[in-house]
Amino acid sequence: MKTLLSAAACVLALSAAAPAALAQNTAPVAPTGAAPAAGVVTLIQAGRLLDRPGRTPRGPSTLVVRDGKVVEIRDGFVDASAFPGAVVVDQRDRFVLPGLIDSHVHLVSDVAGQAGFLAEITDNLPVHAYSAAMNARKTLMAGFTTVRNLGDSGGVTLALRNETAAHRLPGPRILDAASSISTTSGHMDGRLGFNDDFREHIAHDNVCNGAESCREAVRLQVGRGADVIKIATTGGVNSRIGAGLGAQMFEDEAKALIDTAHLYGKKVAVHAHGADGINLALRMGADSIEHGTIFDDETLQLLRRTRAYYVPTLSTINGYRERLAADPNAYPPEVLPKILWRIEITGQSLQRAVPAGVRIAFGTDAGVSKHGRNADEFELMVQNGMTPATAIEAATVNAADLLGLSAEIGTLEPGKRADVIAVAGDPLSDVTTLKTVAFVMRDGRIYKDER
Numbered sequence: 532m533k534t535l536l537s538a539a540a541c542v543l544a545l546s547a548a549a550p551a552a553l554a555q556n557t558a559p560v561a562p563t564g565a566a567p568a569a570g571v572v573t574l575i576q577a578g579r580l581l582d583r584p585g586r587t588p589r590g591p592s593t594l595v596v597r598d599g600k601v602v603e604i605r606d607g608f609v610d611a612s613a614f615p616g617a618v619v620v621d622q623r624d625r626f627v628l629p630g631l632i633d634s635h636v637h638l639v640s641d642v643a644g645q646a647g648f649l650a651e652i653t654d655n656l657p658v659h660a661y662s663a664a665m666n667a668r669k670t671l672m673a674g675f676t677t678v679r680n681l682g683d684s685g686g687v688t689l690a691l692r693n694e695t696a697a698h699r700l701p702g703p704r705i706l707d708a709a710s711s712i713s714t715t716s717g718h719m720d721g722r723l724g725f726n727d728d729f730r731e732h733i734a735h736d737n738v739c740n741g742a743e744s745c746r747e748a749v750r751l752q753v754g755r756g757a758d759v760i761k762i763a764t765t766g767g768v769n770s771r772i773g774a775g776l777g778a779q780m781f782e783d784e785a786k787a788l789i790d791t792a793h794l795y796g797k798k799v800a801v802h803a804h805g806a807d808g809i810n811l812a813l814r815m816g817a818d819s820i821e822h823g824t825i826f827d828d829e830t831l832q833l834l835r836r837t838r839a840y841y842v843p844t845l846s847t848i849n850g851y852r853e854r855l856a857a858d859p860n861a862y863p864p865e866v867l868p869k870i871l872w873r874i875e876i877t878g879q880s881l882q883r884a885v886p887a888g889v890r891i892a893f894g895t896d897a898g899v900s901k902h903g904r905n906a907d908e909f910e911l912m913v914q915n916g917m918t919p920a921t922a923i924e925a926a927t928v929n930a931a932d933l934l935g936l937s938a939e940i941g942t943l944e945p946g947k948r949a950d951v952i953a954v955a956g957d958p959l960s961d962v963t964t965l966k967t968v969a970f971v972m973r974d975g976r977i978y979k980d981e982r
Contacts, residue, residue, distance in 0.1 A: 630676025630950030637898030667702030
């Protein structure tokens, strides 16, 4: 409890300091996300409007926004005379679409490898809180108005979730997994790599062994306020252990984790690389597979049958390449071979998943890759079999469904939240256009409008 209170205090301190600290870097229009007065209409004039990804975009259109929600869409450019007192937002030279959704981020840090390992013992909770707040801002300014944070550090992102929800800090809407769960010596065991003098002093209440222990681990995260449960059924690329990337959990453990999460109404995101661990999770009822580096025929059959989502996180390879280019010794010897393997093989599962009709949701693993560059994932998705249209659908309609938020976000329809972005080009013909977002609105509040 002390750790969680400390994390909340750190983030609340950031909230108080945010307007002054961030003012010099924010857009000139509503830099702190000020809300329009109750009942005041905002008219967003769009050159082209992709109100429902997966369908044909509209031509010149006007989004009518009131009290943070879309209330109407009209053809053509509606001016303020139609709504006395309305605020007009001119996006007539831009392509407008729903705010983007990243289903897999780690907001606390984007330090990794040997530097990340050292940071675990040198950086204290306030440092993590500041990093998370700045990374959240970068993410929002990149056009991602909702994220699913799959791994907390000391309660920092649980607290940050509440602050961005209230617009006290600029950032995306956050669904948070609290601490991710694995078995002892699994991917989420934070003690890996430390000597015996330190091991038992490092928090490890997120690891479990046997069905009863795994049930307790889920209940602990539910009690902390987790929106979703994240588990690891296989080893991890960045794990400081040479035990490979196959299954590292027994069936009764995976079943206990997933059944307990579902008992509490929580979806389960599963970190899994090897096909054996992927298939185990799918047989037990996983809601999404994260990374999914190796698929076999059974994997494709299970994904189609269970309708679980595949979240490819291709962007990890960008982070790996950049760190290795800067420092060939950025990763320890037990990790480097796994990273080189991941770079070589990434994308092959997506190439199989697309023609097989697997449901795909957008996710980057930002933190391994760089925050604020989430849209790099689109280019990799298209390179590995998707079209710009289906990649955008994965980051809007599909991701909203995975997060259980389809009634609120993912499309721009009357009654849904006014999460809106705009870009200068046409992302349906060149998806890299989404790397440069010019306008960002979340819940009807303008956070960015570059002119």
